[in-house]
Amino acid sequence: MSVEIESRECVVRGDGGVVEQLVVNVGPSHPSTHGVCRVIVHLDGEVVTKAEPVIGYLHRGIEKMAENRTYLQVVPLTDRLDYVGSMYANWAYCRALERLAGIRVPERAEYLRVIVCEMQRIASHMMSLGSAAADSGAATMFIYAFDQRERIIELFEELCGARLTYNYVRPGGVSFDVPEGWVETALAFCRTHRAALTEMDRLYFGNVIARDRLKGVGVLSAADAVAWGASGPVARGSGVNFDLRKHDPYSVYPRFDFDVPTGSNGDCYDRARVRLFECYESCRILEQAIAQMEPGPFRTEGLPRLLAPRPGDAYDHIESARGSLGVYLVADGTPRPYRMKVRSPAFCNLALLPMLAEGHMLSDLVVILGSLDPVFGEVDR
Amino acid sequence: MALVDRLGQTLDSGSGGGIILTSVDALANWSRGKSLWAMPMGTACCAMELIAASFNKFDFDRHGTFPRPDPRHTDVMVVAGTITRKMAPAVKRLYEQMADPKWVIAMGNCAISGGIFYYDTYSVVRGVDEFLPVDVYIAGCPPRPESLQDGVLRLREIIATGSISPDRVREAVLTLPSSGAVSFGKRPGEGEAR
Numbered sequence: 001m002s003v004e005i006e007s008r009e010c011v012v013r014g015d016g017g018v019v020e021q022l023v024v025n026v027g028p029s030h031p032s033t034h035g036v037c038r039v040i041v042h043l044d045g046e047v048v049t050k051a052e053p054v055i056g057y058l059h060r061g062i063e064k065m066a067e068n069r070t071y072l073q074v075v076p077l078t079d080r081l082d083y084v085g086s087m088y089a090n091w092a093y094c095r096a097l098e099r100l101a102g103i104r105v106p107e108r109a110e111y112l113r114v115i116v117c118e119m120q121r122i123a124s125h126m127m128s129l130g131s132a133a134a135d136s137g138a139a140t141m142f143i144y145a146f147d148q149r150e151r152i153i154e155l156f157e158e159l160c161g162a163r164l165t166y167n168y169v170r171p172g173g174v175s176f177d178v179p180e181g182w183v184e185t186a187l188a189f190c191r192t193h194r195a196a197l198t199e200m201d202r203l204y205f206g207n208v209i210a211r212d213r214l215k216g217v218g219v220l221s222a223a224d225a226v227a228w229g230a231s232g233p234v235a236r237g238s239g240v241n242f243d244l245r246k247h248d249p250y251s252v253y254p255r256f257d258f259d260v261p262t263g264s265n266g267d268c269y270d271r272a273r274v275r276l277f278e279c280y281e282s283c284r285i286l287e288q289a290i291a292q293m294e295p296g297p298f299r300t301e302g303l304p305r306l307l308a309p310r311p312g313d314a315y316d317h318i319e320s321a322r323g324s325l326g327v328y329l330v331a332d333g334t335p336r337p338y339r340m341k342v343r344s345p346a347f348c349n350l351a352l353l354p355m356l357a358e359g360h361m362l363s364d365l366v367v368i369l370g371s372l373d374p375v376f377g378e379v380d381r
Numbered sequence: 382m383a384l385v386d387r388l389g390q391t392l393d394s395g396s397g398g399g400i401i402l403t404s405v406d407a408l409a410n411w412s413r414g415k416s417l418w419a420m421p422m423g424t425a426c427c428a429m430e431l432i433a434a435s436f437n438k439f440d441f442d443r444h445g446t447f448p449r450p451d452p453r454h455t456d457v458m459v460v461a462g463t464i465t466r467k468m469a470p471a472v473k474r475l476y477e478q479m480a481d482p483k484w485v486i487a488m489g490n491c492a493i494s495g496g497i498f499y500y501d502t503y504s505v506v507r508g509v510d511e512f513l514p515v516d517v518y519i520a521g522c523p524p525r526p527e528s529l530q531d532g533v534l535r536l537r538e539i540i541a542t543g544s545i546s547p548d549r550v551r552e553a554v555l556t557l558p559s560s561g562a563v564s565f566g567k568r569p570g571e572g573e574a575r
Contacts, residue, residue, distance in 0.1 A: 028471050029422060031450035036424050036468060057468045058425055061502040068501040076497065083426035127429075146436045153433075164429055164523050377425055 019044055026365070028057045034131060034369065035376035039353070041362060048365055051357040053350060059380040066340040071097055071307040072171065074337065078327075079165040081342060082378040085124040087116050088320035089327075089342070089378070090169035095250070096327040097171050100314035101307055103300060109173035110252045111293040115186070116156070116168060117318070118282040118289070122193065123152040124321035125233075125275040132272055132370030133204055136213040141204045148196050151189055158182055171307065173299025183290055190283045197279055205273060214269035218356035218368035221266060228355075229348045232323025233274045234372055238266030244319035256288045268371035275373075308335045322346045322373060346378040389545040406544045413456065413482065414537035416445040420455035420479065422472055425462030427489035427523040434526035446533050452478040457536060459529070460513070463491040463498055464506045473512050482543065486532050487515045490522045497522060 027038035036057035042050040062081060066074045078089035091113055098105060130145030153163050160168045160176055168175050204210050220230070225238040235242055243260040245253045261277035263270025309331040317326035323345025332338040349372045356368045392398035392405070419441075423431050435441040435448050449455050452475045464472055476485070487509050490496025495507035509515060516539050519532040 028468060029450070029475055031421075035428070057465060057471070058463060059465055059467065059504050060463055060498050061504050064503070065498070065501045080426060080497065083429060143437060146433070147438075150433065150436070150438050163433075163525065164426055 021049070024362070028054075034374055037350075037369065037374065037376060037379075039365065039369070041357075041365065043362060046361050046363075048357050048360055048362060051354050051365060053353050055347075055350070055376070056380055058376045060377075062381050063340050063342060066337050068336065070335045071101075071309075071337060072305065074340065075170060076165070076167050079167055080377055081344075081381060082320065082322065082325070082346070082375050083164065084127050084375050085120045085321045086164065086166050087113075087120040087169060088318060088325050090167065091117060092316060092318045092320070092325045092327045092342075093329075093340075094169050094171050095316035095318065096314050096329045097307070097309075099316050100312060100329050100331055101171070101309040103172045103303065105173055106297045106300065107252070108177075108293060108296040109298050111289050112174045112178065112298060113169055114251055114253065114256075114289045115286060115293075116159070116166075116174075118285045119152050119155065119186070121282045121321045122279045123149045125279050126152075128321070128370075128373040129200070129204075129272060129275055132268075132367065132373070133210070135366045135370040136210060138204055138207065138210055141200065144196065144200050144203065148193060151193075155182065155186060155189065158185075170299065172303045173297070175299075177298045187287065187290060190286055194280065194283055197276060201276060205269070205276070211269065213364075213367055214272060214371075215267055216265075217268045217360060217364050218371060219265065219267045220352060220356060224352075224355070225266070228352055230323070230352060231345045231348065232319070232321065233271055233278065234323065234349045234352070236260065237263040237271035237274045237371075239264050244317060244324050248317070250316075250318060252289070252292075253285075255292065256285050258284050258288075268367050271371040306335045308333060317343065320345060322375065322378070323349060325378075342378070342381055344378045344381065346374045346376075350374045350379055402544070409545055410541050410543050413543070414540040416447075417457045417484075417533060417536065417540075418447050418449045418455045419486075419533075420452050420458040420475065421448045421450060421461065422458050422475065423461040424464060424468060425491065427461035427491070430523045430526055431459060431461045431488065431529065434529045439526040439530065441530065441533075444530060444533055452476070453480060455479055456482070457484040457486055457533075458513075459486045459488050460492040460509045460515075461488040461523075463496070464509050465504045466506060467504070469506050469512060472509065476513055482540075484516045484536055484540070485509070485513050486517045486519065486529075486536060488519045488529060488532070489524055490520060493518050493520060 022043040024041045024043055026041055028036040038054040040052045040054060041048055062077050065077060074093060075090060078093045079086040081089040126145040126149040130142035133141035156166060157163050158179055159182060160166050220238045222238045222240050225235040225240050239262050241260055241262050246260055258281045261274050263274050311331055311333045313330045315326055315328045317324045325345055326343035328341040329337050330339040353369060353372060357365050392402040421431050433439060458476055458479060487493050491498060492509045495505050498505040499507055517532045517536050519528050521528055
């Protein structure tokens, strides 16, 4: 079921020539679709005339399940939304809940959240860069990138015991304080990571074959990026300078000095390169956050186990590795949310695929899909 | 071809053939167990650990297990992640495309029973064993890469009980793990003197 021909038909072109139109099914199990994406591709020879993504192969009903869980029980479910970067959904949900219930978060917890989320950004971008490189034939890059990701996962494991589904950011704080020696390891990681990033930059983006595969492929204009609601590196690759950490500052982000890297051409090359540069910025934020962090409580004491916020609603969003991730919560006074809605950046970015893929070769389709970096846990929810 | 198909049965029925059969079985099982190419049926979070298992730190290749995303090249399907009702027909179809002999590893709680998605959801299949014969169950949400590697080693033990004679091929009986991180399906007659 990887790639198979669904139908073939002959169409008469404008110039009178007869061409065979192929309809090819890619996925839902395909090594280059980053999960369970299915794309129905209409081909004229090898050129994509139309690409229709079919989603829903990982629809687990998390938003509906949240209505049957207490507010605290929803946190582990949010881990499974964006499984490449679990910390973000944790944090977005907790922020919405904290706004809804009026919970104050200690300053140390905010710093810890920033630290883990910036590390998560590096881990997620490493996965994205690596798999996108592997899709375009550069498997070596994947191994270099995954090495860096594995180091962060080891740090997370030391911090909260889990390698992937952390359940770390909790309403009112975080679940654990940093263990002894963790901060030094994290700082040492920042130093080695910068060198590794430079190496990867030369290895992949300096490679003439990689440049040929990425440059000018899947060009997204800045106007289209805004019109289609793209966010994160996809929008920034097109030159849209939009980052919630800068433009709707939350948590302790205003205290840090960092830049928002943007591209100019909006092609796959720029989107991937923006991710690489964001890792440098994340290292900068990490070092500043670790330097500024003061000892203190890491969670609010005396928070009831059964939260029952007053009827109302709250929306909050954070900048995840994929873009602006928002959670909307409606409370009806009971200990369970009346409704939870996740604004998923991966879903909005994936919607660009038909537009970007049109007119490119079939082999460019996987490169474009990789540059959009969808995670299907979050797309389908 | 037909002779090859009947070879096992013929050997088994003839006098003294059992000795040859067990020797052939031993060779076949040794070669099958030592190069298990895996079909990575990664749908959700567990797929990340499946990728991690085959990369730098854990290096799956040293066990002879190599991820190959083509069902026709592979021996074992590693179902890693939640299987929804929409995905299940595709998984089944991919399993049917795999050439015999083939095995299935259910990696993670979602593939075992639905895991965290067992209750309150309308779209998740409660365990891949509802439609596939699972040989090894690996518990965890997600399991560590080491657990997956242990699961493959357990699968080798199951493969070691196989035979080229259809009379001696035993039906896999599906059991859920009672304790420990890894369990594997017992087959009837396993450990019995034959």
